[in-house]
Amino acid sequence: MFFNTAIILIENAVISRMMKRLFFYYIFLLGIGLFLVSCNSESKKGLSIPAVPEVTEKARRAAAIEFLTDLINSSSSSSEIYYKRAKLYLEDERPKEALEDINTAIGIKANNGHFYQTKALILRELKEPQQALEAASKAEVLNVESPELFTLLGDLYQQIGQFAKAKLYLNKSLQISPNHGETYFFKGEIAARQGDTTTALQYFHQTLNLKPTFLPLYLKFAEVYTALRQYDLALFYSDEGIKQHPKNAELYYKKGVTYQRAYQTDSALASYTKAVKLDSSLTQASFSAGMLYFKIRNYRFALPQFAHTVKINPKYPDAKLFLAICQEFTGDFASAILTYEQIIAENPSDYRATGGLYRAKRKQDYGSYIPDNFGSSTDTSGLTQYDIPRKNVDTTFRPLQPKSRLNLKPDSSRKN
Template sequence: MAYLPRLLFLLPFFFASCSLEEDNREQMVNLQQVKDNPEAQLVNLNAAIEQTGSDGSLYARRSVVLLRKGELEQALNDANKAVKLTRNEPSSLFVKAQVLRTMGKPEEALPLALQAERNSYQSSSLYVLLGDLYLQRNDYQQAQAYLNKAQELSPDDEFAFYYKGRVQEATGDTARAMQNYRNALEQAPAFVEAQRELAGLLVAEGDFTAAKPFLASALKAAPKDGVLWYYKGLVQKAEQKPDSALQAFSRAVSLNDTIQGAHYWLGIQQHKLGNNEAAISHLQRAASYKGELKYMTNLASAYERTGQNGLSLATYQRLVEAEPTYTYAYQAISRIKSKLVKPKPDSTAVRQVQIQQ
């Protein structure tokens, strides 16, 4: 769907002097599934750095551990030291690019990842990172090219499948996107982001039965993911469970206030319940729906019910521009205009009558 995924993954790499992994290939690793002990690694790396002080690979390794722990500023500090001490060794650039990407700075991460590639650093992990960074720039062709490179090196890489799905979803090829999300889940059944994306597409297609197992599994692993609660609300709404849907949508926006779909349905439901101030508040946060007739009808009505006749009139006028045959809107416009032109009582005259009495 249309949002940036919260994937927190690690791009493992090999150094000439010491490697982070005992595997013989590079791969993307979901940090939530890493089984080693970051605290123990950190103790060992701190001691090693204290002894040597000038080994850039140790700073790079510690940067990765700090990244796993979510200590991003410290991870960036170590990545900077690694780049300086190794004189732009590509694996150090790779680590710094990943830290910057995780910090939400893709424009700073991209040049470093490209420099690592130019310096002959080849790995599926690097290509997946580049695919993600180009996806964030909406450069889908370049993103696809790098993801293809990733799969040439690692055909079963679940992250390559996942990001291919993201590219295809963004370009409207939902059938292939769903297949790639399924491919990712075949490789990593607990891959929460793939479950979420697949569930979202299934919900959008109205296949709620197929979506529910993915939603249940993802919510168990990520109960604070607002988007998952939004999808759950849509399923419950389709199942004619308005109270449960209302709770799910409320939970969604409490976790992520930018989910416009949840605000939209909360606004519609609150208007139906007569909570007009709440309806207005939610609908105003769902601007992407403002062209829909149901949105305009409910917002205009809520404005009128709360005495905001000028705003109500303007909204009804937009409604008839969008749907000229909507008879009720014309009636509402006439009614509100009458309210607006009706003369107000002369307060001075009222006071004079009170004095005379």
């Protein structure tokens, strides 16, 4: 009993300290605001006032993470602090750091179901659905009952193909909260995977009405309408998603795919380039841009796209091969030979790389497939000469004979 009371007192002290620091942080922001008001009269006199950076959501998140980090560094071992920082890391798209924090929180306090729910969300972000399912199930065992958890379980079950269990949990979510938009989205995912596109779109539109800021919805709209060749609708929802999430690289990538399927190459290249600019790790976009340039034989523009893809992900399928081909076709034979040799070392049976290595070496040695002095240095006089038999053609003009007339007798059986 005494131990539990001590823990509560420590956590209250930590929370009190957090509130004090947050209070000073907001006082600081208020001071900036008062400073701007006081400088308003000076601006009217023509004095130049430096622009104050906008306090964005990302900046607020960074400030909160820094604040919690200071608390942790001050020898605080509260599980709640690690839990809160894990959630912030997840929102900041730093899932590996989030996973480390949530594991620390669970290590301190292993009977908190919300910790396991957050761990499941992190593992889902890391594309580990089976491990995420184990964590989410643990949260359910620890008596967490919320539409968010049941929706998460429904999604994880549909990811591993257990649609019956997925539907069960999604229905439980809707029993608690009938207007939970994400739940309808995952019901749509199940319908789409089972081939019922019409029902899937109905669920997606329900999600749009209930939660218009849900990012995966716009990605799915772009994907589905592109597959249906309704490119105008796919582009419309891509643009709507970009309005909600202007810094999301995947939306620009999906938009590029739609343009590419619609044979609008320039627009597709612009979208892929924007996607890579927003997220350099999005190798699908750089590789797709490289392939478009490659198909129109613009090897000099394709080369840096493939080089970027290989740099970020050396195992990306065929990226290294197309990089070698571009190096070869732009005259950098030495680099092409090295890249082809790397491919063959990784996969000795890759006949494309073997052929490319042979070509690149020939070009490096001769500058072309056949040496310039091949005709003068090769004596062909001793080779057997084969005469091709010729057939004489009679070209004498002969007038055409008139066609003979057929003398048919009248049919005796025909009556006049």
